[in-house]
Amino acid sequence: MTAGITRRPTSMRSRTAAAGAIAVAGALLLTGCGDQTKNDAGNGGDGNPASGSANAAPLADRLPADIRAKGVLRVGSDIAYAPVEFKDDKGDVVGIDPDIAEALGKQLGVKFEFQNATFDTLITGLASNRYDIAMSAMTDTKERQEGVDADTGKKVGDGVDFVDYFTAGVSLYTNKGDDQGIKTWDDLCGKTMAVQRNTFSHDLAKEQAKKCTEDGKGELKIEDFPTNPEAETRMRSKGANVVSADFPIAAYSVKNAGDGAYFEIVGDQVEAGPYGIAVAKDKTELRDALQAAVQAIIDNGEYQKIVDKWGVADGAITEVKINGGS
Missing domain, CATH: 3.40.190.10 (Periplasmic binding protein-like II)
Structure with missing residues (x-):
């Protein structure tokens, strides 16, 4: 999957910017978070550098x-x-x-x-x-x-x-087969978005919500969560219409969640950073x-x-x- 990058016509900046297909083999995203997790980055395999x-x-x-x-x-x-x-x-x-x-x-x-x-x-x-x-x-x-x-x-x-x-770049994605006509950020007016808290997807959502209100096109409701998997779970349960995340993350979820059966990306990426x-x-x-x-x-x-x-x-x-x- 390849998506272009569209510049927003406002001052918004996304959490990220680049495209490319995410052809990733590997495990599904696991959502559990412990207090501290160590990996062996930099190790030679025996616990030493x-x-x-x-x-x-x-x-x-x-x-x-x-x-x-x-x-x-x-x-x-x-x-x-x-x-x-x-x-x-x-x-x-x-x-x-x-x-x-x-x-x-x-x-x-x-x-x-x-x-x-x-x-x-x-x-x-x-x-x-x-x-x-x-x-x-x-x-x-x-x-x-x-x-x-x-x-x-x-x-x-x-x-x-x-x-x-x-x-x-930042992407929008929905439940598969249920894009509700969402192609651009302006299509979010009157919808509910689930998003990870304090990310730039969250910032973009707040900017768009303000724009929807000013344009009189209906309220964009935002539900924010500590992690992106929680936002995805909310959408899967029909509590939200759409999720926004960095393109690599969105594409990975689309490819792997439910073996590709759960989500689809809608529209192009926006912004660059x-x-x-x-x-x-x-x-x-x-x-x-x-x-x-x-x-x-x-x-x-x-x-x-x-x-x-x-x-x-x-x-x-x-x-x-x-x-x-x-």
């Missing part, structure tokens, strides 16, 4: 000394967002982000340890030093860079820096090390293998930017 060890890793000396000493990078992530990060049928953390993290671990000589949390707590987790980085299909935006609440425009934190590593690895503003050394590592795996071909594996090559980047979102 192995090929990612400080002695072998070409960029180990770029990391802050305290992280080199620990040999671990704590990664905050919402591990319920297949195919970007999710648990397989063995309970292991898998997906695009864990694979990229494993490749980065080889460059930096550390293990990336994924810790599960809801998406809306990840930036505060960075601020409280619960995590070293957040890597969770998070769109790099000016609001997040500056610590500004997207709804109120008020300063709510110090903000974060982003190391951009992928792009993707990069995924970024979020780092606290005062951790510039770590930020720059990550930028160098992402560029290294792009240059050595490991990155391309990963995006090809997950069928998301159209979202690949060639140059790693810091705070490239707008």
Whole structure:
């Protein structure tokens, strides 16, 4: 499945931007979330960094000394967002982000340890030093860079820096065979949307709801949930007409949920924006090390293998930017 990207005629920005078919083989999305989940990203298979060890890793000396000493990078992530990060049928953390993290671990000589949390707590987790980085299909935006609440425009934190590593777009999807005439976001007026809380799909929905009201075309009701699978469950039970999520996630659900029998994508993707690895503003050394590592795996071909594996090559980047979102 391939979808084009349509620019919204408003100031909206999506959680993501890129297309490409999601030809993904693998387990269905599992929705359970524990308190903390660890994976072996960066391991050589025996619980140690192995090929990612400080002695072998070409960029180990770029990391802050305290992280080199620990040999671990704590990664905050919402591990319920297949195919970007999710648990397989063995309970292991898998997906695009864990694979990229494993490749980065080889460059930096550390293990990336994924810790599960809801998406809306990840930036505060960075601020409280619960995590070293957040890597969770998070769109790099000016609001997040500056610590500004997207709804109120008020300063709510110090903000974060982003190391951009992928792009993707936002899609709408419905129960299969029941698209209710939805082709564009303007068709959502008078409907009910289920969406993951505090994502840019959520922001887009709130912008569209305001537009529907101003145009007198009927209320767009929004039901928000901690995770995307919960939003999908609400739609499956007929409590909502439509779900919005990043295109890779929507396409994965369409392909895999009910062996392809549950959902269908409607219309084109909208907006464009990069995924970024979020780092606290005062951790510039770590930020720059990550930028160098992402560029290294792009240059050595490991990155391309990963995006090809997950069928998301159209979202690949060639140059790693810091705070490239707008």
